[in-house]
Amino acid sequence: MLGLMQEHPLLISSLLDFAERHHGDGEIVSRRVEGDIHRTTWAGIARRSRQLANSLESAAVEPSGRVGTIAWNGYRHLELYYGVSGSGRVLHTINPRLHPDQVAWIINHADDQLLCFDLSFLPLVQAVHARCPAVRQWVALCEEDKLPVDSGIPHLLSYEGWIGGASAHYDWPRFDENMASSMCYTSGTTGHPKAALYSHRSTLLHAYAAALPDAMGISSRDAVLPVVPMFHVNAWGIPYAGALTGCKLVFPGPALDGKSVYELIESESVSFAAGVPTVWQMLLEHMDTGGLRFSSLDRTVIGGAACPPSMLRAFKERYGVEVLHGWGMTEMSPLGTVCTLKKKHLDLPMEAQLQILQKQGRGLFGVEMKIVDAQGSELPWDGQARGDLLVKGPWVVQEYFKGDGGAPLVPDAQGRGWFPTGDVATIDADGYLQITDRSKDVIKSGGEWISSIDIENIAMAHPAVAMAACIGVPHPKWDERPIIVVVTRRGAQLTKAKLLEFYKGKAVARWQIPDDVIFVESIPLGATGKMLKTQLREQLKEHRLADRQAEVTTNG
Ligand code: AMP
DSSP states (O other), rough: OOOOOOOOOOOOOHHHHHHHHHTTOHHHHEEEESSSSSEEEEHHHHHHHHHHHHHHTTTTTTTEEEEEEEOOOOOHHHHHHHHHHHTTOOEEOOOOOOTTTHHHHHHHHHTTTEEEEEEGGHHHHHGGGGGGOOEEEEEEESOOOOOOEEETTTTTTEEHHHHSSSSSSSOOOOOTTEEEEEEEOOSSSSSSSOOOEHHHHHHHHHHHHHSSSTTTTOOHHHHHHHHEEESSGGGHHHHHHHHHHHHHEEEEETTHHHHHHHHHHHHHTTOOOEOHHHHHHHHHHHHHHTTTTSSSSSEEEEEEOOOOOHHHHHIIIOOOOEEEEEEEEEGSSSSEEEOOOOOGGGTTTTHHHHHTTOOEEEEEEOOEEEEEEEOOOOOOOSSSOOOOEEEESSOOOOGGGGGGGGGOOOOOOTTTTEEEEEEEEEEETTEEEEEEEEEEGGEEEETTTHHHHHHHHHTTSSSTTTEEEEEEETTTTTTEEEEEEEEOTTOOOOOOHHHHHHHTSSSGGGGGSSEEEEEOOOOOTTTTSBBBBHHHHHHHHOOOOTTTHHHHHHOO
């Protein structure tokens, strides 16, 4: 017997309708590429998204046609999120930090028909446009009078000129909620990137889950600053969760340095912010140097890469800001876990609570997880056994766009497909996930695994360390040994001996302590701000270790 409830597809346009009706005066504040602060509301976003939808009709972008964006976080990008997907086209957000060859490849692979870009990316567009013949129209996200003359891009339009004359009346079409809504290419470091193709249904379910109290806990009383870019995995779903909850949204535009982010948090009374550790590192450095305080920020979600416990402590102990450590990936829309305490943990001493909060957190409803050994057998949730992490759920990819990479899912005994995340993890009895490594970053010394994240976290706790990456280098006896590559804080003094001394007495076995410390000016970062450890491994593969460890590793 079927239930007798209304058939109502979960469509992205319904989020916008809801936002306009229920919190039409909710604020959307953006720092623009032009440098000024722009203010609008959900009603303004809804009106202009409809104008955009009409403009897409006029431009004859077909249903499910791809519209690319190369843009910072801002109100125009938000309109594209709603106008493109809401009208039945597919929003393709492009990471401008990728190499131009990769950007051109992605635009062509996605078959983008129209492409909107912020003026700061004009040089990138100039470098790629001639290689993207399928793009019928390039649109600069600016006023008509800011349109660059002699850009070299044929028929370049200004966004304001393009949508400005269009009608603000538009009836959002109703269609199957499983239709594609947006897409994002993985930040793969080898080979061509592959695209996750999100649906309206997956996006709405993810938005519901993201806003829940044990996830990001976003409400209409929040002012939310997504520093995490809208050009990668939909800014962790915040543009959708924002419409759903009616929170104020504050967009940082291109200004992601510590000073600019701090000023925006203070001037817009931001209560909740989201970003990767490297961004928060810049913010904390700025605050520490200037002796600054937060007057409104009470929590921040940190993910995309492991949040060092020292960062969690700095936010909590020095600034009274709660850190929600989150884990996910492009293929998961992206949220998988967020770390919050359970009721039974509330009476624990602060130190014990911090031990829990360092983990990547508990799976959201909608994400099933399991860890398996090399044979594919499921491992226990005991916080000790570590294995390859697999996930499944309604906002996890089934396969990649155009079938790239073949069938990614691993079937279990019941024939159900699980997505292999490529991460190695433990899960404890309370369901808290802890990522120990990306499987390709795992260090294997004398047959034993060393978690590069654990080793980095200890180095990051040293006051002189700004950034640390632990990688394995070849060793004749132990196959691999860990070394730590370190960037020191400005003006700080640190020696190899002092850092290695710092490992003593920490939660690390003696044989896991790195064999060498290499000081560098900077660590290579990928297009989403993550340390490129594969690149470091390549650079340092000839690195020869001193004899010290021959004696130390015998304890392993
Ligand atoms: P991306 O698809 O670019 O978002 O990258 C996803 C990958 O980033 C995951 O598979 C993890 O390896 C890594 N990652 C994301 N969040 C975390 C986290 N909190 N701790 C450790 N690794 C993370």
